[in-house]
Amino acid sequence: MNDAPTLPNDLDAYWMPFTANRAFKTGPRMLARASGMFYYTAEGRPIIDGTAGLWCVNAGHGRREIAEAIQAQAVQLDYAPSFQMGHPLAFRAAGRIASITPPGLDRIFFTNSGSESDDTALKIALAYHRARGQATRIRLVGRERGYHGVGFGGMSVGGIGGNRRQFGAAILPHVDHLPHTHAPGRNAFTRGQPDWGAHYADALEGLVALHGADTIAAVMVEPVAGSTGVLVPPRGYLERLRELCTKHGILLIFDEVITGFGRVGRNFGAERFDVIPDIITMAKGLTNAAVPMGAVAVSDEIYRTVVEGAPEGIELFHGYTYSGHPLACAAAIATIDLHAAEDLPGRAAAMEGPFEAGAHSLRGMPGVIDIRNFGLIAGIELEPYPGRPTVRAARVMQRCFEDGVLVRTTGDTIALSPPLIIEQPHIDRIFDVLGHAIRAAA
Numbered sequence: 088m089n090d091a092p093t094l095p096n097d098l099d100a101y102w103m104p105f106t107a108n109r110a111f112k113t114g115p116r117m118l119a120r121a122s123g124m125f126y127y128t129a130e131g132r133p134i135i136d137g138t139a140g141l142w143c144v145n146a147g148h149g150r151r152e153i154a155e156a157i158q159a160q161a162v163q164l165d166y167a168p169s170f171q172m173g174h175p176l177a178f179r180a181a182g183r184i185a186s187i188t189p190p191g192l193d194r195i196f197f198t199n200s201g202s203e204s205d206d207t208a209l210k211i212a213l214a215y216h217r218a219r220g221q222a223t224r225i226r227l228v229g230r231e232r233g234y235h236g237v238g239f240g241g242m243s244v245g246g247i248g249g250n251r252r253q254f255g256a257a258i259l260p261h262v263d264h265l266p267h268t269h270a271p272g273r274n275a276f277t278r279g280q281p282d283w284g285a286h287y288a289d290a291l292e293g294l295v296a297l298h299g300a301d302t303i304a305a306v307m308v309e310p311v312a313g314s315t316g317v318l319v320p321p322r323g324y325l326e327r328l329r330e331l332c333t334k335h336g337i338l339l340i341f342d343e344v345i346t347g348f349g350r351v352g353r354n355f356g357a358e359r360f361d362v363i364p365d366i367i368t369m370a371k372g373l374t375n376a377a378v379p380m381g382a383v384a385v386s387d388e389i390y391r392t393v394v395e396g397a398p399e400g401i402e403l404f405h406g407y408t409y410s411g412h413p414l415a416c417a418a419a420i421a422t423i424d425l426h427a428a429e430d431l432p433g434r435a436a437a438m439e440g441p442f443e444a445g446a447h448s449l450r451g452m453p454g455v456i457d458i459r460n461f462g463l464i465a466g467i468e469l470e471p472y473p474g475r476p477t478v479r480a481a482r483v484m485q486r487c488f489e490d491g492v493l494v495r496t497t498g499d500t501i502a503l504s505p506p507l508i509i510e511q512p513h514i515d516r517i518f519d520v521l522g523h524a525i526r527a528a529a
């Protein structure tokens with residue numbers, strides 16, 4: 088292994104995703120190595136990982152058990168066709184995932200990312216209604232500020248204007264958005280779930296009245312919205328959505344791409360909130376991000392309706408060359424084993440209080456207008472500089488990086504989502520550095 092990675096001397100070729108390429112390339116922030124709670128720059132400078140990569144390295148970096156499982160599988164069976172052929176590990180991986188999903192969500196479809204999981208879930212919802220003779224149910228409902236990846240389905244159902252505007256006419260028709268649940272005047276600085284705002288779910292009744300329940304296929308929401316600035320659902324909100332979806336025969340899809348795999352103190356947000364959707368989408372923490380993989384867990388009823396109700400032959404015309412890739416399956420099984428052996432959801436639950444206290448210790452600092460948290464997720468919202476949105480947060484992020492802490496920004500919110508192996512000294516250091524950076528950006 089090369090212990091001394093060097094910076095590439097040409098940054099032109101790589102068009103970076105979701106990045107200000109021009110600005111980045113004038114002063115690139117490079118991560119060369121990682122272990123446990125830390126990244127290291129090429130020069131060997133440690134950076135505490137306050138974001139678990141991108142909400143994905145939940146078990147911490149460089150987990151040997153996962154690396155060895157991937158390596159062994161690469162030698163044993165590097166690839167097998169995902170269509171019309173099987174390999175044992177895909178069935179075993181699906182079984183392991185089903186063993187930790189909420190009861191009843193035991194049928195697993197494999198993808199390679201959160202975006203693919205979300206588009207897959209939307210397509211399954213449409214196929215399900217058609218299979219049960221309700222082909223008029225084609226309307227998809229998301230939320231303002233929702234993030235469901237970048238496929239055409241997820242982008243359309245998602246509610247982040249900046250992710251949609253560039254692509255104009257490519258937005259899907261027959262998509263509606265419920266209001267988001269962010270209520271700064273009411274719920275600022277709430278610890279955990281806000282008490283106020285369950286009624287936001289009632290907007291679904293408005294869509295039903297407008298279009299007719301028999302036109303609506305599914306509602307997709309993140310139990311805790313992350314990429315949009317950390318929005319925690321008000322108490323009773325998800326329960327109410329569940330109630331309304333059931334009442335109107337609409338499928339409820341939880342996008343658990345970030346809330347899955349221990350992040351909120353249980354295997355899935357569904358369990359933590361005690362609200363069981365019809366479909367859960369996942370990715371990220373599934374393989375600890377060591378290999379790309381996503382999955383969609385659906386109810387028995389959906390699987391049986393689509394698969395057993397179909398005529399002889401292929402039942403669902405959907406899938407990916409790398410669905411259930413052997414290396415990803417090996418990583419997923421090793422990751423789920425690690426989560427169980429180390430009770431990572433339990434660790435996250437135990438650290439939630441100290442993490443919350445750390446986040447809210449920033450209250451009163453200059454420009455901090457809200458702090459939101461749930462599980463090992465926190466958002467610190469900053470007042471934008473007048474006329475210069477996102478600049479203050481970008482400065483804070485840069486300063487944190489220079490001082491050895493990785494945070495991320497979404498708009499003017501600093502988002503934190505550390506590995507679940509975090510300990511008190513890491514928490515102290517993260518919020519100490521962040522506090523200094525916030526003061527420096529005042």
Ligand code: PMP
Pocket residue numbers: 141199200201202203205234235236237309313314342343344345370371
């Ligand atoms: N859904 C949610 C809630 C996410 O946070 C993300 C990624 N941040 C995605 C979907 C998309 O996942 P991916 O980037 O793996 O396509």
